[in-house]
Amino acid sequence: MRRxxxxxxxxxxxxxxxxxxFLLHCNGLAEERKEMVRVMIEIMEGxxxxxxxxxxxxxxxxxxxxxxxxxxxxxxxxxxxIELEARPQ
Ligand SMILES: [Zn+2]
Numbered sequence: 001m002r003r004x005x006x007x008x009x010x011x012x013x014x015x016x017x018x019x020x021x022f023l024l025h026c027n028g029l030a031e032e033r034k035e036m037v038r039v040m041i042e043i044m045e046g047x048x049x050x051x052x053x054x055x056x057x058x059x060x061x062x063x064x065x066x067x068x069x070x071x072x073x074x075x076x077x078x079x080x081x082i083e084l085e086a087r088p089q
Contacts, residue, residue: 010083020052022058022080023073032079036072043069 003088010028015021020028020068023036040047040059047058062069 009087010033011078020056023056023076024052028083029079032076036069036076039068080081 003060006017008015008021008026008028011026013027016026017026024033037048043062044058047055050058059069059073063073064070066076082085
């Protein structure tokens with residue numbers, strides 16, 4: 001399947017699934033994302049106003065340095081994997 005054909009199945013909004021969608025936008029992960037967003041705003045001034053790609057870079061960057069961020073990213077991705085595993089092959 002081509003990359004641009006893989007639309008997100010967790011929200012059915014027709015968005016192409018990629019790291020940015022999962023990390024920042026998908027409504028199917030809104031609950032799981034809350035704490036990560038809260039922590040990012042707390043530790044990094046101006047994060048919320050950044051462009052999506054820059055936000056992602058900062059989250060990954062902080063996840064390497066700070067355990068709290070890493071745990072939240074892991075929590076988010078755990079839900080992504082559960083969803084992907086459940087799909088018919
Ligand atoms: Zn989605």
